[in-house]
Amino acid sequence: MSPATRFKTRHRRVALAFAEAILPGGEGAPGADERTITRLEEYLGRKNMEPLLPVIGAALTALDATSLAFYRRRFSKLSRQEQEEHLARMAKRRVTQIPIHLVGALLKLIHFDQTPVIEALGGKRPRVLPEAPPSWMQNVFSAADWDANEPLECDVVVIGTGAGGGVVGAELAQRGHAVLFVEEGEYLGRSDFRHSQVESFENYYRNSVWAVGNNIFPIFSGRLVGGSTAINTGTSLRPPKFITDGWAERLGSDDFSMEGLDRYYSHVERVMEVQPAKREHIGPIGDVIARGCDALGWSHYALPRNAPGCEGEGFCGFGCQSGARKSTNESYIPxxxxxxxxxxxxxxxDQVIVEGGRAVGLRGVAVKNGKRLEVRAKKVIVAGNAINTPLMLMKQGLLGESGQLGHNLTLHPSSGMLALFDEEINGMKHIPQGYGTQQFIDEGILINAANGDPTIFPVMLGLTGRELMQTTAKQNHVVGFGVLAHDHGPGGRVWASAKGVPLITYNLTKADVHCLHQGLIRSAQLLVAAGAKKFYPGLIAMPVLDAETGLQKLINADPGPGDFVVLSYHPLGTAKMGRDRKTSVVDLHQESHEVKGLYIVDGSSIPGAPVVNPQLTIMAFATRAAEHIHAAL
Ligand SMILES: Cc1cc2nc3c(=O)[nH]c(=O)nc-3n(C[C@H](O)[C@H](O)[C@H](O)COP(=O)(O)OP(=O)(O)OC[C@H]3O[C@@H](n4cnc5c(N)ncnc54)[C@H](O)[C@@H]3O)c2cc1C
Incomplete structure (x- = not known):
């Protein structure tokens, strides 16, 4: 551990008191202790976590200073009850609520992500036997071991193997072109996937990507072969017609209407074997949603997924251990x-090679040993995702002419709602996301099931102390929803990266806040109609509400942008598509206006947020782009 990641003694004391107050143990599960703080220090010592340190230091200082002001005693000297009261007070103040929430969420993440705690709470960790490598693995090489000094030559080089890169590269290889994929992450086998948030964040998620603005927005994505498709929940939705009609109108082409795009969506759905989730894998959460929706006269449905042979293990977000999910590492890349x-x-x-205004290859570095490698190609496709793609191009000073690169970032902000039921829900024994309602999709609200487990639920709950432990112990009876809001505003911006950490800004607009608030209200209505006893909205200062009186309290609440617990899994839009090179980065075939032969085929160049989970759309666009690139080769 580097010395910079050790807490100062006074911070350590406050952090320990904080951890013991919110994680006292009980219900068979151990509480937090000195080791929790050591693990937190180790976690913060990992690559790219440095930006969090000042925020955490400031939160701990504020906690101690305000304790002195209120009680004339340091936070660590308060009684447990006083500590809990003080934390609740700080969580209600605009200035302190986000940093205090952040420290609490990190402590919960670290604490509950331990096998003894998971098992004490009735959870499980999968045991997977290593499998023999398939024959096509002979075409996979580690960049660090590649010893030829000559540049590699191919028809098409693709940066990234996720929803965009995996699909466009495979479609071109299938048409007979020599394709080389370049991927920063590793090709993990099924037995490499671990059911640990902390380990997966470190090893194959992209650490420490946050947008800041009127809230803090953690942005999740994958860093492995398969990209984010290899750690996603498999939901495979088409956007509603009003979205594609909007694209067609804005881009002035019927190609972007659902009629125009249908064959690409259909093709991807066939390759990924998309079909509605099975009831036995969805679990009782499906009955809850169906019951609540029926009582209210709302529509509901089993979500289409790309996991035909799913065994319902429920570890999708950590990587699929059965290989049933047809993420690109299991479908297009093989x-x-x-x-x-x-x-x-x-x-x-890290660099596209441009000669005479054309892209002719790329340069990059082997992550393990720093060796430089060069690839020469007729076409270069960048598919690093909506954050990494603009960062790489901006660093090189490419595609800046329109002034749009990095702008127009949409996050599809996602909050959540949990609820306690009398009946058994058994979320941790079923798939995370298999059922939902699109009743309010025209208003930009998407509500999906979000089953969790002992490592996820406590972090989502705004509760602390004994109430947290008691509720976590009842998690077999807890239903979780993801509440996603359409982005209404001009969006966020990817600016640059400093020491490998992206600088990203994003602000929720009034309309976004309204949409998130309405999404929470609709979720609560559904849950109450289905018989919930209590519910836990994704609002920092309103961690628990009673079923009888809570709905009205939630309706009367007037949340601001900083009041939501909010995350992002769907960054899009940072390489704007359009006809005019003065106002857009890529043309209608995802080729850059500025450098011929350079394509952006990932979430960056999707022409607008699709209001639903985006992988199917990114893949459909990649299939379409492949047709054009094939014709141009
Ligand atoms: C936890 C989670 C759950 C999700 N659930 C769903 C869902 O259920 N349904 C859905 O539709 N969507 C879901 N999504 C979103 C979906 O997976 C993404 O929108 C989609 O995969 C993005 O595609 P992409 O091609 O833009 O980038 P990615 O799929 O993220 O792929 C980018 C790849 O490029 C690599 N890369 C980046 N920069 C470089 C570089 N310089 N050199 C080499 N390689 C590089 C990365 O390592 C990565 O592998 C989820 C996302 C997450 C994180």
Whole structure:
């Protein structure tokens, strides 16, 4: 551990008192202690976590200073009850609520992500046997071990293997082109996937990507072969017609209406074997949603997923251990490798080679040993996702002409709602996301099931102390919802990166706040109609509400942008698509206006937020782009 990651003694004392107050143990589960703080220090000592340290230090200082002001005693000297009262007070203040919430969430993450705690709470960790490597793995090479000094040559080089890169590369390999994929992450086997938030964040999620503005927005994405498709929940939705009609109108082409895009969506749905989730894998949460919606006259449905042979293990977000989910690492990439494509893993591309106004290759670095590698290609496709793609291009000073690169970032902000039921829900024994309602999709509200487990629920709950432990112990009776809001505003911006940490801004507009608030109200109505006893909205200062009186309190609440617990899984839009090179970055075929032969085929160039989970859309656009690139080769 580097010395910079050790807390100062006074911070350590406050952090320990904070941890013991919110995580006292009980219900068979151990409480937090000195080791929790040591693990937190280790976690914060990991790559790219440095930006959190000043925020955490400031939160701990504020906690101690306000304790002195209120009680004339340091926070660690307060009684447990006083500590709990003081934390609740700080959580209600605009200035302190976000930093205090952040420290609490990190402590919960660290504490509950331990096997003894998980098992004490009735959870499980999967045991997976290593499998034999398939034959197509012979086309996969580690960049660090690649010893040829000559540049590699191919028809098409693709940066990234996720929803955009995996699909466009495989479609081109299938048409007979020599494709080389370059991926910063590793090709993990099923037995490499661990059911640990902390380990997966470290090893194959992209650590420490946050947008800041009128709230803090953690942005999750994958850093492994398969990109974010390899850690996602498999939901595979088409956008509603009003979205595609909007794209067609704005871009002045019927190609972007659902009629125009239908064959691409259909093709991806066939390849990924998309079908509605099965009731036995959805679990009782499906009955709850159906019952609540029926009582209110709302529509409801089993979500279409790309996991035909799903065994319902429920570990989707950590990587699929059965291989049933057809993420690109299990579908498109193996198909491409069988078609003689090649994949370099552990290689971070950092420069597109441009000669005479055309992209002719790329340079990059082997992450493990710093070796430089060069690739020459007829076409270069960047598919690093809506954050990494603009960062890489901006660093090189490419595609800046329109002034739009990095702008127009949408996050599809996601809050949540949990609720306690008498009946058994058994969320941790079923898939996380298999059922939902699109009753309010025209208003920009998407409500999906979000089953959790002992490592996820406590972090989502705004509760602390004994109430947290008691509620966590009843998690077999807890229903979780993800509440996602359409972005209404001009969006956020990816600016640059400093020491590998992206600088990103994003602000919720009034309309976004209204949408999130309405989403929570609709979720509460559904849950109460289905018989919930208590519910726990994703509002920092309103952690628990009673079923009888809570709905009205939630309706009367007037939350501001900083009051929501909010996350992002769906960043999009930072390489604007359009006809005019003065106002957009890529043309209608995702080729850059400025550098010929350079394509952006990932979430960056989707022409607008689709109001639903975006992987199917990114893949449909990648399928369409492949047709054009094939014709141009
Ligand atoms: C936890 C989670 C759950 C989700 N659930 C769903 C869901 O159920 N349904 C849905 O539709 N969507 C879901 N999503 C979103 C969906 O997975 C993403 O929108 C989609 O995968 C984005 O595609 P992409 O091609 O833009 O980027 P990604 O799929 O993220 O792929 C980008 C790849 O590029 C690599 N890369 C980046 N920069 C470089 C570089 N310089 N050199 C080499 N490689 C690089 C990255 O390591 C990564 O592997 C989820 C996302 C997350 C994180």
């Amino acid at each position: 198909a491409a490798l069988r078609n003689s494509a090649m994949l370099l893993t552990g290689m971070r591309a």
